[in-house]
Structure formats: C-alpha cells, structure tokens
Amino acid sequence: xxxxxxxxxxxxxxxxxxxxxxxxxxxxxxxxxxxxxxxxxxxxxxxxxxxxxxxxxxxxxxxxxxxxxxxxxxxxxxxxxxxxxxxxxxxxxxxxxxxxxxxxxxxxxxxxxxxxxxxxxxxxxxxxxxxxxxxxxxxxxxxxxxxxxxxxxxxxxxxxxxxxxxxxxxxxxxxxxxxxxxxxxxxxxxxxxxxxxxxxxxxxxxxxxxxxxxxxxxxxxxxxxxxxxxxxxxxxxxxxxxxxxxxxxxxxxxxxxxxxxxxxxxxxxxxxxxxxxxxxxxxxxxxxxxxxxxxxxxxxxxxxxxxxxxxxxxxxxxxxxxxxxxxxxxxxxxxxxxxxxxxxxxxxxxxxxxxxxxxxxxxxxxxxxxxxxxxxxxxxxxxxxxxxxxxxxxxxxxxxxxxxxxxxxxxxxxxxxxxxxxxxxxxxxxxxxxxxxxxxxxxxxxxxxxxxxxxxxxxxxxxxxxxxxxxxxxxxxxxxxxxxxxxxxxxxxxxxxxxxxx
Amino acid sequence: xxxxxxxxxxxxxxxxxxxxxxxxxxxxxxxxxxxxxxxxxxxxxxxxxxxxxxxxxxxxxxxxxxxxxxxxxxxxxxxxxxxxxxxxxxxxxxxxxxxxxxxxxxxxxxxx
Numbered sequence: 001x002x003x004x005x006x007x008x009x010x011x012x013x014x015x016x017x018x019x020x021x022x023x024x025x026x027x028x029x030x031x032x033x034x035x036x037x038x039x040x041x042x043x044x045x046x047x048x049x050x051x052x053x054x055x056x057x058x059x060x061x062x063x064x065x066x067x068x069x070x071x072x073x074x075x076x077x078x079x080x081x082x083x084x085x086x087x088x089x090x091x092x093x094x095x096x097x098x099x100x101x102x103x104x105x106x107x108x109x110x111x112x113x114x115x116x117x118x119x120x121x122x123x124x125x126x127x128x129x130x131x132x133x134x135x136x137x138x139x140x141x142x143x144x145x146x147x148x149x150x151x152x153x154x155x156x157x158x159x160x161x162x163x164x165x166x167x168x169x170x171x172x173x174x175x176x177x178x179x180x181x182x183x184x185x186x187x188x189x190x191x192x193x194x195x196x197x198x199x200x201x202x203x204x205x206x207x208x209x210x211x212x213x214x215x216x217x218x219x220x221x222x223x224x225x226x227x228x229x230x231x232x233x234x235x236x237x238x239x240x241x242x243x244x245x246x247x248x249x250x251x252x253x254x255x256x257x258x259x260x261x262x263x264x265x266x267x268x269x270x271x272x273x274x275x276x277x278x279x280x281x282x283x284x285x286x287x288x289x290x291x292x293x294x295x296x297x298x299x300x301x302x303x304x305x306x307x308x309x310x311x312x313x314x315x316x317x318x319x320x321x322x323x324x325x326x327x328x329x330x331x332x333x334x335x336x337x338x339x340x341x342x343x344x345x346x347x348x349x350x351x352x353x354x355x356x357x358x359x360x361x362x363x364x365x366x367x368x369x370x371x372x373x374x375x376x377x378x379x380x381x382x383x384x385x386x387x388x389x390x391x392x393x394x395x396x397x398x399x400x401x402x403x404x405x406x407x408x409x410x411x412x413x414x415x416x417x418x419x420x421x422x423x424x425x426x427x428x429x430x431x432x433x434x435x436x437x438x439x440x441x442x443x444x445x446x447x448x449x450x451x452x453x454x455x456x457x458x459x460x461x462x463x464x465x466x467x468x469x470x471x472x473x474x475x476x477x478x479x480x481x482x483x484x485x486x487x488x489x490x491x492x493x494x495x496x497x498x499x500x501x502x
Numbered sequence: 503x504x505x506x507x508x509x510x511x512x513x514x515x516x517x518x519x520x521x522x523x524x525x526x527x528x529x530x531x532x533x534x535x536x537x538x539x540x541x542x543x544x545x546x547x548x549x550x551x552x553x554x555x556x557x558x559x560x561x562x563x564x565x566x567x568x569x570x571x572x573x574x575x576x577x578x579x580x581x582x583x584x585x586x587x588x589x590x591x592x593x594x595x596x597x598x599x600x601x602x603x604x605x606x607x608x609x610x611x612x613x614x
Binding site for chain 1: 517520521524525530533534537540541544547548550551554555565566569572573576577579580583584587588590591594595599600
C-alpha cells in the first residue's frame with residue numbers, strides 16, 4: 001500500500017506525454033466509429049483519420065527531439081509496477097511516423113480497390129478493409145509505444161487478428177489457405193511469447209521492461225524465457241526457417257494489404273525483438289545468442305534471394321524479397337551491442353533498414369498492384385515494355401529496387417553501408433560477405449523485373465489506373481530514396497534512447 | 503512432489519504436446535485444437551506463478567489471474583478466427599488442407 005502511494009506521487013508524464021495515449025486512441029476511435037457507422041462511412045473515417053495520425057506522429061517526434069530523451073506517460077497516473085507506462089524514444093517515433101505515412105498512402109491507393117459499389121449500403125470486403133486497417137494502426141501504435149510486456153502481448157494479438165483477414169479479403173481458396181497458415185504461425189508465436197512472459201513474471205514479479213532490466217540476472221529461467229519469447233517473435237517476423245507463411249500470404253493479398261503487411265506488420269514484431277534484446281536482456285545480446293540470430297539472418301538473405309530469383313510472377317518475387325530484406329535486420333544484433341565504437345552506426349543501420357525497407361517495399365507492392373490491374377497479369381516473362389505502358393509503376397519498381405539493392409543515394413544504401421562499415425570495423429567478415437552477396441542477389445532479381453520493363457514495344461493495357469494511385473506508390477518509393485539524403489541530425493535523433501549496454 | 507511442481511510439469515507437458523500437434527499434424531482443425539492445448543499449458547503455468555508469487559496472507563497473486571483471463575479471451579478469439587477461416591476454406595474447396603505444394607495460382611484477378 002505504501003509503495004503504491006509512493007509511486008503515485010511521482011511524475012505521471014513527461015512534457016508531451018499526453019501525445020502517447022492520443023496516438024493509440026485516435027485509431028481506436030476510428031475502428032469503433034468505422035464499425036458502428038458502417039458502410040461507406042468506414043472509408044470516410046479511415047481517410048479522415050489518416051492525416052490525424054500523421055500529425056500526432058510528427059508531434060511525438062518533435063517532443064522527443066526537444067527533450068533529447070525518451071518521453072513517457074504513466075497510464076492512469078499509476079507508475080510501474082502498479083500500472084503500465086507508454087514510452088517513446090527515437091526508434092519508436094520514426095516507426096510511428098513510418099506507420100502513419102505508409103498507412104495514408106495505402107489508404108489513398110485503396111480508394112479504388114475497396115470502394116463500396118454504388119447502390120449498395122455495405123459490402124463485405126471494403127467494410128472489412130477500412131475497419132481492419134485502422135485496428136492495425138492502433139495495434140502498431142501500442143507495439144511501438146508500450147513498455148509493459150503483457151500489454152505488448154495484447155498488442156501483438158491485435159496486430160495478428162487485424163492482419164490475417166486482410167490476406168483473405170478476396171475470398172479465394174488460395175488466399176484462405178495462406179491466411180490460415182499465417183494465423184497458425186502467428187498463434188505459435190503469440191503463445192511462445194506469452195510463455196516467456198509468464199516465466200519472467202514468475203521469476204521477477206514485474207512486467208515492466210525498465211524494472212525487469214534492473215532486476216534481471218543471468219539465470220536458466222531468464223535464458224528459457226528469452227529463448228521462448230524470441231522464438232515466438234521470430235515466427236511472427238518470418239525469419240528463416242519460420243518464414244514459410246510469408247510468401248503466400250503477402251503475394252496473394254490485395255495490393256494495399258500486401259504493402260501494409262510487408263512494410264509494417266512484420267516490423268512490429270521485429271521492433272519487439274529489439275526492445276527485448278536491448279532493453280530487457282542486454283547481457284544475452286552480447287553473447288553467442290546474437291551470433292545465432294545473425295546467422296539466421298544470413299540464411300534468410302540467401303534463401304530469400306535464391307527463391308526470389310526463381311519466381312515467375314512479380315508479387316511472389318517481391319514477397320520473397322521481403323524475406324531476404326528481413327534477414328538484413330538481424331545482422332545488427334551482434335554489432336550494436338556493447339560500448340563498441342561501431343555500435344551507434346550498427347544501430348542506425350538497423351533502424352534505417354527497417355524504415356527504408358518499409359517505404360520501398362510498400363511502394364513496390366502498390367506498383368505491382370497497378371501492374372496487375374493494367375496488364376491483367378503479373379508474369380515476369382510478359383512484362384516487356386512496362387516502362388512505356390505504365391511509367392509511374394515502372395519508376396516506382398525501379399526506385400524501390402534501388403533501395404532494396406542498396407545503391408546510393410537511397411535509404412537502403414545508407415542502411416547497408418552503416419552495417420557494412422560496422423561489421424568491417426568489428427571484424428565480422430562473414431557478415432560483410434553476406435551483405436555484399438545479398439546486394440548482388442537483390443540486384444539480380446530487381447534486374448529481372450526492370451530489364452524487360454525497359455524494352456520498347458509497349459504492351460496493350462487492359463485498363464488505365466488513375467494517375468494519383470501511381471503517384472501514391474511513387475511517393476513512398478521517393479521517401480525511401482530521400483532517406484538516403486537524411487542530415488546527420490536524423491541519426492542523432494535515432495540515437496535518442498538507444499540502450500547503452502555495458 | 504509438491505502440487506505446485508506437479509502442476510508446473512503438467513503445464514510443460516501440455517505445452518510440449520500442443521506444440522508437437524501444431525507442427526506435425528497436417529489437418530488444420532487438429533492444429534487449432536493443438537493450439538488450444540498449448541494455450542491451456544501456458545495458462546496452467548500462469549496459475550502456478552500466481553500461487554507461488556502470493557503475498558503474505560493472500561491465497562494467490564491476482565495479477566497472473568487477470569493475465570490468464572485476458573489470455574483465455576484472446577485464445578478464444580484466435581480459435582474463433584481460425585475456425586471461421588477454416589469453414590470458408592472448406593466451403594470454397596470442399597476439403598480442408600494446408601498442402602504446401604499447392605499448384606501456383608493462375609494470373610491474378612484484378613478485382614478484389
């Protein structure tokens with residue numbers, strides 16, 4: 001009782017802290033409004049809230065920048081361990097901004113795909129799409145901001161339940177099978193994560209990440225909990241060998257849904273792995289476990305790249321490219337630990353890879369959707385002349401591909417360059433070799449798409465998509481490009497709240 | 503063996519059995535049932551944590567009980583979603599199978 005009163009007297013929020021629950025509440029209000037108002041209003045609510053989410057994300061970023069430290073908010077005024085807290089550092093703020101921007105572009109793109117037909121009050125697929133994407137935004141906001149392990153479990157479940165139906169909106173047997181497989185993998189992930197959280201609570205009596213970090217000592221139960229929670233989150237992040245659900249799910253989903261899934265949903269569970277390893281279990285991050293996870297990342301680059309080279313259709317190629325690019329993210333684990341001089345660069349490289357891949361992949365999936373609409377198919381063998389027939393889509397695929405390969409001046413180049421220099425300084429030559437090999441393979445599979453696209457005879461178009469949709473896709477790819485030109489202040493921003501592991 | 507240890511071992515056994523069924527059994531409905539068994543094992547472990555972590559004079563720690571209730575609701579929703587998708591799959595195809603070597607889909611339809 002006395003401890004509870006003592007925690008009540010502390011500060012309930014840092015300046016700007018009220019923005020954090022606002023970032024969660026805005027999409028939640030959107031979901032409820034979309035669900036109750038129904039019909040066409042679901043789309044109107046989603047489109048109306050898109051700029052609101054962008055503004056809130058921008059305000060949170062500016063609050064973190066002004067404070068030069070993470071901002072926090074204790075829900076209900078109760079500090080941990082009595083209550084749960086929301087916390088935003090540099091990584092959270094940029095992920096929130098990325099989520100808001102990618103969602104807005106996908107929503108603008110999807111106005112044509114998921115418009116309720118005239119003469120009908122409410123249609124199944126459009127209503128589901130506009131409601132579920134808002135639920136996805138809310139889940140992502142909680143994932144990026146929450147500092148309580150069980151709250152994060154609920155957020156992960158919300159993320160899964162909002163993402164899985166997006167895969168099977170078309171209703172065909174293939175998409176249903178892909179959605180069911182995705183759901184089963186994701187449920188394995190959730191349950192293993194929950195078991196890890198259970199063991200941690202049983203050992204240390206708290207669920208708050210900061211308090212756990214203080215109380216943890218290396219012990220068998222901590223190793224077991226870390227292994228279980230990480231395995232669960234790896235299943236959700238589709239790291240090889242748990243990647244089998246991703247290519248069918250992302251390739252068969254409708255284009256805006258694929259963009260959101262590849263860009264944001266898998267990054268949510270990756271964000272949690274980073275939080276767990278760097279904030280809660282830093283001693284483990286410095287050991288052989290991070291070498292293991294980097295090894296899986298290298299395997300992912302190889303497997304994803306090889307499978308992408310073998311694909312006959314555009315959307316599965318882009319989906320396998322996601323598997324490969326997710327492998328790059330895990331290379332940062334052995335490099336960003338410790339007080340080593342290359343650790344800030346490796347951290348910045350990992351974060352930049354998350355962000356640039358999100359924008360580039362979302363743009364590419366939206367462009368692939370345009371290609372399917374325009375040509376009626378997405379067979380790579382028959383993409384000759386795409387550049388003349390659909391210049392915006394081809395340009396988006398090109399610029400996005402630039403970032404995936406890691407050519408300057410894109411964000412992908414900065415990410416891979418930072419990881420490369422950190423690995424070279426640290427002397428981890430296998431990682432250097434894998435980064436270079438991955439870049440070559442990405443160049444090969446991007447070249448498979450772009451080569452025919454530059455041929456001369458333009459194929460006949462079945463339908464001409466609205467130019468604004470092409471512009472939305474191109475805008476995302478251009479953001480990935482511009483991230484390569486980010487000023488040094490951006491990297492200082494990413495460094496705010498970076499866990500310093502001794 | 504204390505009741506706590508027995509319950510913990512039972513929970514671990516259920517988790518193992520559930521994970522085995524979820525990974526190995528090819529039929530989707532059995533995978534969903536195995537997931538429920540896995541969840542039950544985890545909740546049992548939570549229950550033991552509640553009993554061991556109780557404060558002086560209390561029968562059990564209320565926090566894990568709240569977490570178990572939340573977990574039960576989440577597992578229920580997950581099973582409902584999975585069964586709904588499985589039902590639609592059976593409606594579309596007439597059989598329930600997640601065969602990984604399904605033939606590649608024909609060229610995409612353009613309308614959702």
